[in-house]
Amino acid sequence: MGTNDDWLALVTEETLEPDLPICDPHHHLWDFQLERVEPRYLIDELLNDTQSGHNIVSTVFIECGTMFREDGPEGMKPVGEVEFANGIAAMGASGLYGKTRVAAGIVGHADLMLGQAVGDVLDAQIAAGNGRFKGIRHMVTYDADPAVPNGRNINRPGLCMEPAYREGLKELTRRGLTFEGWCYHPQLPEMVDLARANPDQVIIMNHMAAPLGLGEFAGRRDEIFETWKKDYADLAACPNVIAKLGGMGMHYFGFGWQDRPKPPTSDELVTATKPYFDFAIEAFGPDRCMWESNFPVDKLSCSYNIVWNSFKKISKDFSADEKAKLFHDTATRIYSL
Amino acid sequence: MARNTAWLNQVQEKPLDPAMPICDPHHHLWEFRHERVADRYLLDEILEDTNSGHNIVSTVFIECGAMYRKTGPKHMRCVGETEFVNGIAAMAASGLYGKTQVAAGIIGTADLTRGSKAGAVLDAQILAGGGPKGRFRGIRHSASWDADPIIPRGRLDPIKGLYLDSTFREGFAELAPRGLSFEGWCYHHTIPELTSLAKAFPDTTIILNHFGGPLGIGPYEGKQDEIFKTWRKDITELAKCQNVVAKLGGLNMEMNGFGWHLRPMPPTSDELVTAYRRYFEHTINKFGPDRCMFESNFPVDMVSCSYNVLWNANKKMAKGASAKEKAALFLDTATRVYRL
Numbered sequence: 001m002g003t004n005d006d007w008l009a010l011v012t013e014e015t016l017e018p019d020l021p022i023c024d025p026h027h028h029l030w031d032f033q034l035e036r037v038e039p040r041y042l043i044d045e046l047l048n049d050t051q052s053g054h055n056i057v058s059t060v061f062i063e064c065g066t067m068f069r070e071d072g073p074e075g076m077k078p079v080g081e082v083e084f085a086n087g088i089a090a091m092g093a094s095g096l097y098g099k100t101r102v103a104a105g106i107v108g109h110a111d112l113m114l115g116q117a118v119g120d121v122l123d124a125q126i127a128a129g130n131g132r133f134k135g136i137r138h139m140v141t142y143d144a145d146p147a148v149p150n151g152r153n154i155n156r157p158g159l160c161m162e163p164a165y166r167e168g169l170k171e172l173t174r175r176g177l178t179f180e181g182w183c184y185h186p187q188l189p190e191m192v193d194l195a196r197a198n199p200d201q202v203i204i205m206n207h208m209a210a211p212l213g214l215g216e217f218a219g220r221r222d223e224i225f226e227t228w229k230k231d232y233a234d235l236a237a238c239p240n241v242i243a244k245l246g247g248m249g250m251h252y253f254g255f256g257w258q259d260r261p262k263p264p265t266s267d268e269l270v271t272a273t274k275p276y277f278d279f280a281i282e283a284f285g286p287d288r289c290m291w292e293s294n295f296p297v298d299k300l301s302c303s304y305n306i307v308w309n310s311f312k313k314i315s316k317d318f319s320a321d322e323k324a325k326l327f328h329d330t331a332t333r334i335y336s337l
Numbered sequence: 338m339a340r341n342t343a344w345l346n347q348v349q350e351k352p353l354d355p356a357m358p359i360c361d362p363h364h365h366l367w368e369f370r371h372e373r374v375a376d377r378y379l380l381d382e383i384l385e386d387t388n389s390g391h392n393i394v395s396t397v398f399i400e401c402g403a404m405y406r407k408t409g410p411k412h413m414r415c416v417g418e419t420e421f422v423n424g425i426a427a428m429a430a431s432g433l434y435g436k437t438q439v440a441a442g443i444i445g446t447a448d449l450t451r452g453s454k455a456g457a458v459l460d461a462q463i464l465a466g467g468g469p470k471g472r473f474r475g476i477r478h479s480a481s482w483d484a485d486p487i488i489p490r491g492r493l494d495p496i497k498g499l500y501l502d503s504t505f506r507e508g509f510a511e512l513a514p515r516g517l518s519f520e521g522w523c524y525h526h527t528i529p530e531l532t533s534l535a536k537a538f539p540d541t542t543i544i545l546n547h548f549g550g551p552l553g554i555g556p557y558e559g560k561q562d563e564i565f566k567t568w569r570k571d572i573t574e575l576a577k578c579q580n581v582v583a584k585l586g587g588l589n590m591e592m593n594g595f596g597w598h599l600r601p602m603p604p605t606s607d608e609l610v611t612a613y614r615r616y617f618e619h620t621i622n623k624f625g626p627d628r629c630m631f632e633s634n635f636p637v638d639m640v641s642c643s644y645n646v647l648w649n650a651n652k653k654m655a656k657g658a659s660a661k662e663k664a665a666l667f668l669d670t671a672t673r674v675y676r677l
Binding site: 068090096 | 405406417420421422423424430431432464467468
């Protein structure tokens with residue numbers, strides 16, 4: 001049960017192209033996240049969404065600081081999250097809950113600031129995932145504007161420029177693991193630098209690198225769009241970077257859907273987000289793009305059914321082959337599902 | 338919510354000695370078990386029980402055919418159960434759900450009738466439980482066979498004389514090198530076969546489940562006193578094997594024939610003590626508290642009584658024991674045997 005279920009129910013739509021196979025490569029699972037619209041998002045809640053109309057054949061769990069171990073060495077605490085997600089994945093793999101292979105891939109967290117020592121954590125994560133662990137995210141989302149919330153435990157800018165972080169990243173590359181890049185748009189040049197310095201590291205840019213729309217960034221959408229385009233194009237020029245298309249239902253983007261009397265229709269989402277997505281697909285190409293739900297975070301703004309409807313509307317002029325890549329194949333290739 | 342919650346609620350008791358730390362070394366976790374009183378028994382449901390009055394500090398999950406993989410090689414499908422349980426254990430280890438370390442130890446299964454090839458499954462199970470430093474502790478491979486079809490043979494439908502079978506024993510030999518334990522589960526007439534197995538493998542820890550299943554339905558109905566005499570002798574023999582440990586519980590199942598679930602009211606802990614005392618006393622006498630551990634066998638035993646009433650009965654059963662013996666019976670034997 002979400003806290004905004006009634007509001008979301010004000011807009012319902014028929015599911016578009018309900019047979020098209022989708023891998024949702026970005027969602028979370030958690031409990032007791034009281035600041036979110038879905039404080040509990042475990043297998044039942046996820047399935048409520050994945051079974052709401054679209055053909056979700058598999059998913060990838062992305063770290064969210066959940067179920068960290070209460071005890072033991074600090075660096076190893078995130079291993080609990082991978083064990084937890086792998087347990088849910090096993091439930092999904094039993095077939096008892098329907099066809100969706102929930103958390104067929106697992107992206108955990110490891111503190112890259114541990115430098116070389118993060119290798120032990122990664123090895124423990126690989127063991128905990130028992131075949132499903134694909135990589136990590138160590139977000140660097142930071143902005144000096146107090147209106148922009150910084151990421152978990154992020155207290156300074158430029159984290160991914162620091163030597164320890166870069167040294168930690170090398171341990172990831174050594175093990176052939178993926179890296180989820182997550183920063184705000186003003187930090188894009190740092191991410192570009194990281195990508196160029198680590199050409200053998202697969203980097204999956206989360207949530208369009210978040211062109212911000214709140215605090216000092218509010219009301220400057222056109223201007224920010226231009227800056228974002230330039231930096232995002234630089235990132236796309238790095239062949240080791242993959243783009244996740246989504247996450248625009250988060251409040252950082254400043255669309256303010258959550259404050260309206262009614263949630264957006266997929267048409268409204270298309271109007272607001274298409275310029276960003278069009279640019280991303282043009283820059284990266286369908287081989288390096290994957291649609292993502294970012295649920296239940298994005299549930300703040302719209303339902304699962306409607307967000308995927310908006311993606312399908314934006315993709316409507318692509319060939320069948322390109323659509324297959326955007327909705328499924330790029331994700332299963334990158335995460336080797 | 339279990340199907341018999343309203344019925345169970347008719348008997349309310351105050352938890353006895355509620356501060357005493359308990360490891361519950363035998364319970365299951367599952368979903369979609371419509372034949373049971375609780376068809377969903379996941380973290381929320383077990384916590385409802387473990388938080389119902391007694392001080393359950395840790396638990397051990399015992400295999401029950403849950404969450405087997407739908408695809409992949411048949412013999413490896415049981416690995417899904419261990420992954421599933423390790424996930425629940427991780428949730429509990431986060432501390433977000435309270436102090437109980439649910440599934441701190443995990444007992445899975447592996448088909449030992451595959452002989453030495455079972456070793457590969459055991460290795461996969463160890464990995465699924467988080468590797469050598471993880472939670473996987475051993476397996477159960479039930480020999481719950483009886484000639485009468487009214488007696489449930491369980492999921493595995495074992496052959497008669499499973500624990501004597503040479504191929505099975507070849508598989509069994511794979512346990513000790515990996516430091517894994519074995520849960521022995523059979524019916525009362527098969528206890529001597531478990532004793533034979535225990536003698537043949539003195540380096541493998543064997544945990545006798547549910548008193549060796551004294552039956553009381555079908556051909557055994559009304560013969561409990563007669564069966565008790567044989568059972569008594571067989572348990573005495575089994576207890577001579579130092580590598581065997583006894584779990585005290587699991588008499589609440591339908592097949593034990595006490596018929597609690599058919600009554601208008603569930604039993605009180607006093608009634609349970611009266612009915613079960615001779616089994617508990619004899620077993621504790623022969624094995625000693627250092628080789629005995631109380632168990633809930635939930636949610637299977639929920640068919641007859643609540644978790645609170647069950648542990649009250651166990652505490653009444655242990656009333657005459659010293660503090661040290663009680664600690665062994667309720668916590669220390671389990672944490673030692675399962676290396677928690």
